[in-house]
Amino acid sequence: MPCLFSAFSFMASYARAPAQTSSVEELKKLQRQSFDIVSGGLDIDEVDPIQAMGLYKRGITIMRQAVRMNFGPNETEARLIQDKMQQNMEQIEDRCRTIEERVASRKPIGTVNALSFPVTHGRPSSQIIAPPTYVAGAIPSKYEKSMENLKSIPQSVVQATNASTELKKKAAFEKLKTMDPKIRDIILNEVVMDNPGIGWDHISGLESAKQALQEAAVLPLLRPDIFRGLRSPARGVLLFGPPGNGKTFLARCMASECDAVFFGISASSLTSKWVGDSEKLVRCLFTAARNLQPAIVFIDEIDSILGERSTQENESSRRLKTEFLVQFDGVNTSDSDQVVVIGATNRPQDLDEAVRRRLVKRIYVPLPDTEARLSIIKNLLSKESNIDIKADQMKQLARRTNGYSGSDLAALCKNAALEPVRELGASIKNMPLDQLRPINYEDFNHAIKKSKPSVSAESVEAFEEWEKQFGSTKKDKKLVAYARNRTAVVGATIQSTTPILRKLVRSRLRHL
Ligand SMILES: Nc1ncnc2c1ncn2[C@@H]1O[C@H](COP(=O)(O)OP(=O)(O)OP(=O)(O)O)[C@@H](O)[C@H]1O
Ligand SMILES: [Mg+2]
Structure with missing residues (x-):
């Protein structure tokens, strides 16, 4: 356990030579020290938040020294560490402020959940602090509560992850110096995707697909020390299923939810846009992924490049x-490599066998069931304020749309939303917006006649057959719950900050 004395000695040495170029080792030492001290705070936050705050403040002092250290332009690793420390420091400061405010106003202090900070990559602690008390029956379950926090990804998080991707890109630029500059620019500017800001809960249903993806890609990136050897995760994942059901959407969500660099490439652009260069591009893409790992390489419409030879x-x-x-x-030679390849296709039967073998985890993304359809319809309608549809009518709609894909439902809702406008005829030109009548159930009755499902029963059968033969949808709810709740040491109560979560949190700090 580092002591205050050593923290001060570091501060003193820093104070002596602030303008000199510092060593990365020194920075890492400060990082370790602040980690140990903040960890001490973590341990006692539940029972004595005020004393914990003392430790947090000591940690902050050391972190502040660390982020002020000077590094040469080539010390990208150091700048990455400093960037993460800066984010963490802001969150710990936030936690301290909360404790101080609550003490001043004599309110209960709430939970230690602020200390999800290391795993939330900059999620503001207002998202993190759980309500101080729960009334039995009146408050959603812990799990539901934490899920609420995942509903949308706050802008600040999106910005933070994008900033960190930018930093990584800069670092990559150095590492990829020897690469053809044209290709390198394409990869870093067009293929590396920014955080699209989509959370798991933007996707309705598809629970087993979400779970399998997290098990394959999220958890192993979170705990590389556990997922090694026999437990090493699948490095290749295939999302397959009928069109319009969220395969690409799921992948975009991964780009938001994983703290990994996300390379998104569509097979059609690979073959058309960079024709002639595509082979080189693939080579450089994987080189970049290796250099920037942890990384996810997502190849949409994978059947069109990797179909049967x-x-x-x-x-x-x-x-x-x-x-x-x-x-x-x-990219799969070493246990410590953290590159996951995810392919998506609606024609899995066309895939080359060798490719299929490499995409070990094959996840079926089926048509939405009634519950998922209800949730998709609700989501779509929530974008409109002028709605006159009752809850039981929505349920009825969900039942009546059996066989509709996610995008069919989107088309249906659009069609229904246009019904009140269609009635206007020529008067549309000067009709005030607030006089437009609300969208009602009758509009859906009309729309349903025009918007039919796009996926045939035979093709669903074919997918199910393929899934039986080659699919792998394995669930481990407990593990996944931890991954999903990584934001969410969050909505949990004091008691739920279990040792395993603490370990996750700490390991995350260690892997800064
Ligand atoms: N489960 C879902 N939850 C919410 N929205 C969905 C869901 N499934 C589909 N959608 C909506 O449908 C649109 C189309 O989905 P997406 O592009 O991911 O389909 P896909 O499975 O990749 O199709 P394709 O095989 O044709 O590429 C999404 O942008 C989203 O708006
Ligand atoms: Mg798609």
Whole structure:
């Protein structure tokens, strides 16, 4: 356990030579010290938040020294550490402010949940502090409560992750110096995706797909020390299922929810936009992913580049496939590699066998069930303020739309929303907006006649058959609950900050 004395000695040494270039080792030492001290605060926050605050403040002092250290322009690792420490420091300061305010106003202090800070990558602690007391029956379950926190990703988090991706990109720029500059620019500017700000709960239903993705990609990135050896996760994931049901949406959500660099590439753009260069692009893409790991490489419409090889296909497409297979194996050589490849397709049966073998985890993304349809409809309608549809009518709609995909439902709601406008005829030109009548159930009755489901029963059967033969949808609710709640040491109560969560939190700090 580091002591105050050593913290002060560091501060003193810093004070002596503030303008000199510092060493990364020194920075890491301060990082460790602040970690230990803040950890001490964590331990006692539940029972004595005021004393914990003392420790947090000591931690903050050391962190402040660390973020002020000077580094040369090439010390990208140091700048990454400083950036993370800065974010963490702000959150600990936030927690201290909360404790101080609550003490001043004599309110209960609330839970230690602020200390989800290291795993939330900058999520503001207003999202993090749970209400101080629960009234039995009146408050949603802990799990539901924590899920509420995941409903939307606050802008500040989006900005924080984007800023961190920017930093990583800069670091990558150095590492990828030897790469063809044109390709490197394409990868860093067009392929590396920014945080789209979509949370798991923007996706209705698809619980098992979400769970499987988290098990394959989120948890192993969170706890690489556990997921090694025999427990090493699947490095290749395939999302398959009928069109319009959220495969691409799920992947975009991963880009928001994972603290990994997300490379998103569509097979059609790979073959058309960079024709001739596509093989090189794949090579560079994987090199960049290795250099920037933890990373996720997402290939949409994967069947169109990695379909079954045949004697008729042209030379360049065959070379592209071979390159992909070689690169895929290349990123999976070491246990410590943290590159996950995710492919999405609505034609899994067209995939080359060698590719299928590499995408070990094959997750079925089916048509939404009644509950998911209800949630999609509710979500879509929540965007409109002028609605006159009762709860039981919504349920009825959900039942009546059996066989509709997510995007079919979107089309249906759009159609229904246009009904009040269609009635206006020529008067649309000068009709004040507030006089437009609300969308009602009758509008859906009309719309349903025009918007039919796009996926046939036969194709659903074919998907189910393929899923039986090659699919893998494995659940481990307990593990996944931890991953989903990583924001959410969050909505949980004091008692729920279990040792395993603490370990997660701490490991996250260690892996800064
Ligand atoms: N489960 C869902 N929850 C919320 N929205 C959904 C869901 N499924 C689909 N959608 C909506 O449908 C749109 C289309 O989904 P998406 O593009 O992810 O489909 P896809 O499975 O990738 O289809 P394709 O196979 O044609 O590429 C999404 O942008 C989203 O608005
Ligand atoms: Mg798609």
